[in-house]
Amino acid sequence: MSISLPKPEYLAPGHAACQGCGATLIVRQVLMALEPDEAAVIVTATGCLEVVTTIYPRTSWRLPFVHLAFENAAAAASGIETALKVLKRKGLLKEKKKMHVIAIAGDGGTFDIGLQALSGALERGHKFVYICYDNEAYMNTGIQRSGATPYRAWTTTTPVGKKIPGKPQFKKNLAGIAAAHEIPYVATASPGYHVDLIRKVRRALNAPGPALLHIICPCPTGWRHDPSKTVEIARLAVQTRFFPLYEILYGRKYIITMPVPKPLPIIDYLKLQGRYAHLLRPEMKGEVEKLEKAVNDFYKWLERMAEATKDIPLPSWYHV
Amino acid sequence: MAKVIGLTGDEAVAYAVKQCDVDVIAAYPITPQTVIVETLGEFVANGELDAEMVHVESEHSALSVVTAAALTGARVFTATCSQGLALMFEILYITSGVRAPVVMAVANRALSAPINIHADHSDSMGARDSGWIQLYAENVQEVYDMIFMAYKIAENRDVLLPTMVCLDGFTLTHTLERVEMLDDEVAKKYLPPKPTYPYPISAEKPATYGSLALPDYYFEFKMQQQDAMNKAKEVIPKAMEEFSKVSGREYDQFKAYAIEDADVITVALGSTGGTMRSVARELRKQGYKVGSLTLRVYRPFPAEALMEALSGAKVILAMDRTLSFGAIGGPLFEDLRTLFYDAEKRPLIADIVYGLGGRDLTPAEAKAIFKYGLEIAKSGRIPELVKYVGVRE
Numbered sequence: 001m002s003i004s005l006p007k008p009e010y011l012a013p014g015h016a017a018c019q020g021c022g023a024t025l026i027v028r029q030v031l032m033a034l035e036p037d038e039a040a041v042i043v044t045a046t047g048c049l050e051v052v053t054t055i056y057p058r059t060s061w062r063l064p065f066v067h068l069a070f071e072n073a074a075a076a077a078s079g080i081e082t083a084l085k086v087l088k089r090k091g092l093l094k095e096k097k098k099m100h101v102i103a104i105a106g107d108g109g110t111f112d113i114g115l116q117a118l119s120g121a122l123e124r125g126h127k128f129v130y131i132c133y134d135n136e137a138y139m140n141t142g143i144q145r146s147g148a149t150p151y152r153a154w155t156t157t158t159p160v161g162k163k164i165p166g167k168p169q170f171k172k173n174l175a176g177i178a179a180a181h182e183i184p185y186v187a188t189a190s191p192g193y194h195v196d197l198i199r200k201v202r203r204a205l206n207a208p209g210p211a212l213l214h215i216i217c218p219c220p221t222g223w224r225h226d227p228s229k230t231v232e233i234a235r236l237a238v239q240t241r242f243f244p245l246y247e248i249l250y251g252r253k254y255i256i257t258m259p260v261p262k263p264l265p266i267i268d269y270l271k272l273q274g275r276y277a278h279l280l281r282p283e284m285k286g287e288v289e290k291l292e293k294a295v296n297d298f299y300k301w302l303e304r305m306a307e308a309t310k311d312i313p314l315p316s317w318y319h320v
Numbered sequence: 321m322a323k324v325i326g327l328t329g330d331e332a333v334a335y336a337v338k339q340c341d342v343d344v345i346a347a348y349p350i351t352p353q354t355v356i357v358e359t360l361g362e363f364v365a366n367g368e369l370d371a372e373m374v375h376v377e378s379e380h381s382a383l384s385v386v387t388a389a390a391l392t393g394a395r396v397f398t399a400t401c402s403q404g405l406a407l408m409f410e411i412l413y414i415t416s417g418v419r420a421p422v423v424m425a426v427a428n429r430a431l432s433a434p435i436n437i438h439a440d441h442s443d444s445m446g447a448r449d450s451g452w453i454q455l456y457a458e459n460v461q462e463v464y465d466m467i468f469m470a471y472k473i474a475e476n477r478d479v480l481l482p483t484m485v486c487l488d489g490f491t492l493t494h495t496l497e498r499v500e501m502l503d504d505e506v507a508k509k510y511l512p513p514k515p516t517y518p519y520p521i522s523a524e525k526p527a528t529y530g531s532l533a534l535p536d537y538y539f540e541f542k543m544q545q546q547d548a549m550n551k552a553k554e555v556i557p558k559a560m561e562e563f564s565k566v567s568g569r570e571y572d573q574f575k576a577y578a579i580e581d582a583d584v585i586t587v588a589l590g591s592t593g594g595t596m597r598s599v600a601r602e603l604r605k606q607g608y609k610v611g612s613l614t615l616r617v618y619r620p621f622p623a624e625a626l627m628e629a630l631s632g633a634k635v636i637l638a639m640d641r642t643l644s645f646g647a648i649g650g651p652l653f654e655d656l657r658t659l660f661y662d663a664e665k666r667p668l669i670a671d672i673v674y675g676l677g678g679r680d681l682t683p684a685e686a687k688a689i690f691k692y693g694l695e696i697a698k699s700g701r702i703p704e705l706v707k708y709v710g711v712r713e
Binding site (some may be wrong): 082094096 | 343344346370371372374375376377378380381385386387388389390391392393394396410418514515522523524526527528529530531532533534537
């Protein structure tokens, strides 16, 4: 497949997202991976995306859209995928296009409350794509920390106090959790690198089983950044190795899709975001170094994994 | 001639579900519901039922799977009870809110703590305001028959509400009884055609399901559910009447025994109805004017029909197999008392709370309950508004 833009816009304008919202940008890019003879049922968790696009009696969705609850996007997607399969087998499905099922949830609905349903769906092997747009906190309720909030980031529940300067813990390795299910395809992506992102969604759609994309999602409101900087920050996340772009096939083969041999200093990424403003203080130098060391250690580990698994052949569906 | 076989309540559910040509089943094992899922699993594995089983990791996901699946127009089924139903609680309201015609068997079991696997109604009673239709079966034949009726009611275009078929844990789920089966052809003709949902998910007609409704619209959504419940009051008797015709088994919203001239009538849900009827029959032979009524439909509450059936009684004893902590009485009692508040002739209405955590209600206790009712009829006063039967002091 060659990726040619523009494509039909399945997410209509006029929704209620904040200026510079990373989530709606990601959704538009994700849906560009659909071919003209394909459609998708979108299943979302409760969260910003659902709230800003489906305020009754309006909807921004030009595709079938289902939202049931916060923690069950993967379960609801399982139900739809299964039902469409049975109806097709019984000759009861009257769709001209090939129907995919794409679940979309934020980090709260994925890393935390939705992890059990996600694990169940991945283990059962439903043919669906799960997209996590990770804005690294509960943004819809007003910027509370989640299992995806990075080390020392400010949120309303991890405030910068005299004793504790932001979140004391590091974020979960979601791609690693998903890959531990040995599903065909896991990838990380950034809306700052849209061609890479769309290509990965295409691979996810082609994969012969569950696929998960973990996508970094700058949030001007929660990250306290200029809304015009969303794409720039999404790029810096990759260039500083803060959010490396890679793939894991069948839980075995690691591929770094956007190598960063010479990373930019992590401070270049942090300084554009108000949630890290306290890390610019001289006394926080050690904390920044700790964060920088952690991201570099992880990147080096990824490099070792990619090198060690480079001889594992690529499956045919991978080539897009 | 219809086939007659011996089935437990759980097996009866599975046999009926098979005949209902269900497309998607999702369930999580919980005693005493497990045999339902195991039997359905065998049907699917043997190719006797062309459906997909989704072996979910929790009841929360079970109901999420079937609710979403129902939106495609597929016929769906799940089963649970007790802790499982409690875990589903969030989704119960969403299923009814998106008007998914899900059918669920509830193998009534007590709620923890202390943990207990035996029958009472505290699980399904907790869900009585969740927008689900609730049917309660008295015996295994009714369990089997109610599954067909549940789909007929749930998928009715004027109703589109999820429906629970409640069967007492162990007393019905694990008891082998004689069951007259429906012929496959008869069942097929009785059931509504697919798609089961009038606006199935489609890329050609993309729709948004489960949107956000703010104060300007939310209330109207809820009122539509209330309208659907009210319409179900008309649809349910019709569905039962039609089922009576095709099965030859008489069905109505309740099963009454000797209520016409009874001074005392007990109103019960589930298998206890059989005990009360059998004891009432015995007492009638001895000349006592007692009757019994087993309520098959609890939500929507068949108010008008019950008012008519019970209005001749001097005393009504509500049989609650649950506690409503801190309330005036049990839920059935409160519904019946409310029903008669505006009646010209108001019977005395008292509550009997019994059988929690699977404690048996013996025929001797049932007899004492009727005698207690007769005392109230004679004295004209209720000594205890709520009487707890069969519990240590």
